[in-house]
Amino acid sequence: MLIKTPRQFSIIAAFVLTLISVVIIELTLFVSDVVVNQRYIMIMFIIMLVLVYLVIYYLLEKLITQKIRLLYRTIHNYKINRGDFPVKMNEDVLGKTEKEVLAWADNSREEIEKLRLQEEFRREFLGNLSHELKTPIFSIQGYILTLLEGGLEDENINRAFLERASKGVDRVTGIIEDLDLITRIESERLKLNTVPVNILSLAREIVESLEIKAQKRNVKLSLDWKRIGSQEINVLCDRDKIGQVLSNIINNSINYGVENGHTEVRFFDLEDNVLIEVSDDGVGIKEEYLPRLFERFYRVDKSRARNEGGTGLGLAIVKHLVEAHGQTIDVRSTEGQGSTFSFTLKKV
Numbered sequence: 635m636l637i638k639t640p641r642q643f644s645i646i647a648a649f650v651l652t653l654i655s656v657v658i659i660e661l662t663l664f665v666s667d668v669v670v671n672q673r674y675i676m677i678m679f680i681i682m683l684v685l686v687y688l689v690i691y692y693l694l695e696k697l698i699t700q701k702i703r704l705l706y707r708t709i710h711n712y713k714i715n716r717g718d719f720p721v722k723m724n725e726d727v728l729g730k731t732e733k734e735v736l737a738w739a740d741n742s743r744e745e746i747e748k749l750r751l752q753e754e755f756r757r758e759f760l761g762n763l764s765h766e767l768k769t770p771i772f773s774i775q776g777y778i779l780t781l782l783e784g785g786l787e788d789e790n791i792n793r794a795f796l797e798r799a800s801k802g803v804d805r806v807t808g809i810i811e812d813l814d815l816i817t818r819i820e821s822e823r824l825k826l827n828t829v830p831v832n833i834l835s836l837a838r839e840i841v842e843s844l845e846i847k848a849q850k851r852n853v854k855l856s857l858d859w860k861r862i863g864s865q866e867i868n869v870l871c872d873r874d875k876i877g878q879v880l881s882n883i884i885n886n887s888i889n890y891g892v893e894n895g896h897t898e899v900r901f902f903d904l905e906d907n908v909l910i911e912v913s914d915d916g917v918g919i920k921e922e923y924l925p926r927l928f929e930r931f932y933r934v935d936k937s938r939a940r941n942e943g944g945t946g947l948g949l950a951i952v953k954h955l956v957e958a959h960g961q962t963i964d965v966r967s968t969e970g971q972g973s974t975f976s977f978t979l980k981k982v
């Protein structure tokens with residue numbers, strides 16, 4: 635029989651001990667030729683059994699309570715008073731404690747892993763941030779030094795250098811503003827002004843504002859709302875923020891597109907939502923890079939992205955903004971063929 639609870643243990647131990655004692659007593663009596671009424675022996679057996687059981691039970695309870703209380707105090711990190719902690723002697727106390735300790739160990743391991751990841755993230759983030767700020771700040775410093783060392787009087791360069799320094803300042807400001815926006819969304823300090831918005835006309839506005847840039851790169855921008863079958867589809871969103879989402883994604887499709895490329899914005903009517911897709915036939919993204927694409931400062935092709943003036947914050951902002959609307963964003967891409975970014979918005 636498998637002994638599971640302290641009570642079972644007490645009963646069996648008491649029974650075995652009493653039986654051994656009675657056998658010894660019987661043998662002693664037998665050897666010394668003393669005859670005792672077997673009924674007394676029986677009564678003695680029962681009394682001994684009860685007493686031994688009570689003593690073992692009491693001692694066991696005390697011992698287990700003492701040891702387990704200490705364990706619980708450590709794993710639950712709080713003080714347990716005697717009264718709050720009655721050991722249930724008819725339960726598998728040790729088995730239960732073992733399970734709790736194992737669960738605690740698992741939990742601690744997970745927490746340590748989480749802290750380790752956070753630490754890694756913080757280190758990487760600070761590294762990226764200082765790296766991104768260093769480039770424009772050093773160039774600003776260079777231009778200013780040249781101006782101070784006589785360039786200021788040189789009509790040929792003073793204006794051009796000041797303009798370049800000012801561009802550097804714009805870049806630093808842009809990075810700080812992007813980070814500030816992400817931080818505000820993360821700490822939920824960004825208030826969304828959600829109103830019904832005709833997403834088709836918003837998308838048209840954004841496409842028009844990017845037309846000149848697209849033409850410079852010979853990229854064709856188009857809208858396709860035929861699947862919707864209407865010129866108007868209203869969604870609940872913050873107009874400026876979703877404008878920024880569309881602008882960032884379409885901007886990327888121009889930056890990472892190919893000459894004579896084509897970017898199309900499509901709309902799909904889902905039951906409660908509208909799915910908005912921005913599809914390009916540009917350079918595409920290798921599958922292995924997709925999971926990290928929405929992380930801040932993440933760029934697939936660092937040199938190319940930097941040439942386009944990118945810091946890798948655009949898609950991090952996009953994801954944050956879409957999620958702040960309670961929606962999701964996704965990306966599909968095939969290297970060399972193009973990419974499609976899609977997100978949903980709630981229909982009014």
Ligand SMILES: Nc1ncnc2c1ncn2[C@@H]1O[C@H](COP(=O)(O)OP(=O)(O)OP(=O)(O)O)[C@@H](O)[C@H]1O
Nearest residue numbers: 886887890918933934935939944945946947948949
């Ligand atoms: N449509 C696309 N086609 C191919 N690669 C893309 C596309 N969109 C984004 N990427 C890749 O994803 C990276 C991250 O994009 P993201 O918009 O976050 O940053 P960025 O464009 O480099 O800089 P920022 O948008 O902050 O100016 C880009 O550097 C680029 O490598």
Ligand SMILES: [Mg+2]
Nearest residue numbers: 886944948949
């Ligand atoms: Mg971008």
